[in-house]
Amino acid sequence: MYAVRLHEFGPAGNLRYEQVDDPVPAAGQVRVAVAAAGVHLVDTILRQGSAGGPFQRPELPTIPGREVAGTVDAVGPGVDEGWLGRRVVAHLGLTGQGYAQLAVREVDSIHPIPPGLDAPAAVAMIGTGRTTIGILDVAELTAEDVVLITAAAGGIGSLLVQAARGVGATAVAIAGGAAKVAAARRLGADIAVDYTLPDWPDAVRAALDGRTVTVTLDGVGGAAGRAALELIGPAGRYYTFGWSAGSPTAITTEDVTERGLLVASVLGPRMFRRPGGLAALEEAALAAAAAGTLVPAVQTFPLAEAAAAHAALETRATTGKVVLIP
Numbered sequence: 001m002y003a004v005r006l007h008e009f010g011p012a013g014n015l016r017y018e019q020v021d022d023p024v025p026a027a028g029q030v031r032v033a034v035a036a037a038g039v040h041l042v043d044t045i046l047r048q049g050s051a052g053g054p055f056q057r058p059e060l061p062t063i064p065g066r067e068v069a070g071t072v073d074a075v076g077p078g079v080d081e082g083w084l085g086r087r088v089v090a091h092l093g094l095t096g097q098g099y100a101q102l103a104v105r106e107v108d109s110i111h112p113i114p115p116g117l118d119a120p121a122a123v124a125m126i127g128t129g130r131t132t133i134g135i136l137d138v139a140e141l142t143a144e145d146v147v148l149i150t151a152a153a154g155g156i157g158s159l160l161v162q163a164a165r166g167v168g169a170t171a172v173a174i175a176g177g178a179a180k181v182a183a184a185r186r187l188g189a190d191i192a193v194d195y196t197l198p199d200w201p202d203a204v205r206a207a208l209d210g211r212t213v214t215v216t217l218d219g220v221g222g223a224a225g226r227a228a229l230e231l232i233g234p235a236g237r238y239y240t241f242g243w244s245a246g247s248p249t250a251i252t253t254e255d256v257t258e259r260g261l262l263v264a265s266v267l268g269p270r271m272f273r274r275p276g277g278l279a280a281l282e283e284a285a286l287a288a289a290a291a292g293t294l295v296p297a298v299q300t301f302p303l304a305e306a307a308a309a310h311a312a313l314e315t316r317a318t319t320g321k322v323v324l325i326p
Contacts, residue, residue: 002326003100004306007061009049012310015064015099017303023097023104025076030083030107032090035119037098037303038067038127039322041244044310055094064306065098065324067091067127068105069119079107087113089122091130091282099306101326111282114290121289124296124321128155129285130278131241132294134271136163137281138264139215139239143168148204148213148228150220151244152189153180155321158297160217161187166293172204172213174228176316183297183319201227212236218249225249235260241267244316300325 003020025031042055043064051057058064069089075081090110092098113122135156141147147164151157152173164171165188173184173192184192191207193200204213212233218225221243229238229249238261240249256263264270274280288294297320301309305324312318 001101002303003063004065004303004324005061005063006047006058009047009057009060012044012047012307012314014047015307015310017306020063020100022102023100025074025079025104027077028079028106028108029076029104030072030079030088030110031074031076031102031104032068032070032088032110033073034068034098034101034103034326035070036068036123036300037065037100037103037324037326038123039306039309039313039324040066040127041242041313044314047310058096063097063100065100066093066096067123068098068103069113069123069126070103073102075107076104083107087119089113089119089126089286091126091278099303099324101303109279111286114286117286117290120298120300120323120325121296122286123323124155124298125285125289125294126282128321129159129289129294129296130281131267131271132156132159132163133281133284133288134274135160135217135239135241135266137273138266138270139217139237141167141169141215145169145214146172146208146211148172148174148216148231150174150195150216150218150224150228151176152184152187152192153297153319154219155296156219156241158183158187158320159294161189162294165189169215170211172208174200174204174224180319187297195224195227201231204231215239217241219244221245221249222247229255232259232261235262237262237264239264239266241265296321298323
């Protein structure tokens with residue numbers, strides 16, 4: 001098979017598309033002929049040789065990638081042959097190996113792809129979608145909320161805009177550049193503002209016309225995250241789920257006590273509020289996509305161009321979930 005491998009930590013150009021041995025499913029595993037493989041910002045961090053959250057620096061050479069969708073083409077010992085030929089999607093966990101034409105995973109960790117859902121959408125929902133569902137479980141948005149969403153044209157952000165509008169909340173989308181602002185508007189955002197402009201917080205205040213933000217859902221952090229925090233009204237809620245800007249939002253005790261804010265990190269233990277843990281989040285995400293209530297935005301690259309996909313993601317030149325197509 002062909003796969004993308006990393007032999008040396010460093011820039012995106014270190015990713016190599018090359019031929020490797022086909023993986024063989026072990027006992028309890030299935031092998032998936034990959035039709036779509038997800039790319040995550042954590043993949044770029046690991047590629048550089050840094051650790052990312054629970055993900056440790058991998059041993060080299062390695063095949064990156066933790067999300068795949070495709071068709072089961074082989075089963076290991078003890079696995080029902082009824083899985084053969086079925087369309088499935090799986091999160092590969094900490095092991096990676098997803099940027100490839102073939103991938104293996106334990107049968108207990110795969111999900112059938114719902115009818116009508118294509119492989120790129122399924123692979124977007126198994127990782128990005130499950131995180132989104134976890135955020136929504138914690139945020140508990142209502143029709144009375146004014147929800148500010150950073151990186152609103154990204155994989156998670158685009159789903160959060162849809163979810164906010166779905167419950168009748170006012171969705172305030174913050175995105176980088178005119179094209180991404182336009183994408184957020186197409187998703188249904190009530191207000192969409194370009195946060196690369198220095199006066200963007202004033203533009204949000206003007207558009208709200210006296211109302212204040214009640215909830216901020218922030219995956220950017222840094223200066224943009226701090227500005228988003230400042231827009232929250234008294235007794236508002238701020239939820240962080242990452243910091244693509246490179247540093248977390250600076251938050252003080254005074255921010256919390258003087259304004260009565262609720263501040264929480266959604267990632268980690270809070271993601272397990274739903275009974276059934278990550279598997280339940282994955283099932284809920286796939287069901288939402290199948291029902292059309294959450295439609296993932298996807299930008300695809302050929303598997304052989306994984307380096308270009310990484311470079312585009314790192315420079316914020318992508319919209320939606322980045323997916324590789326073998």
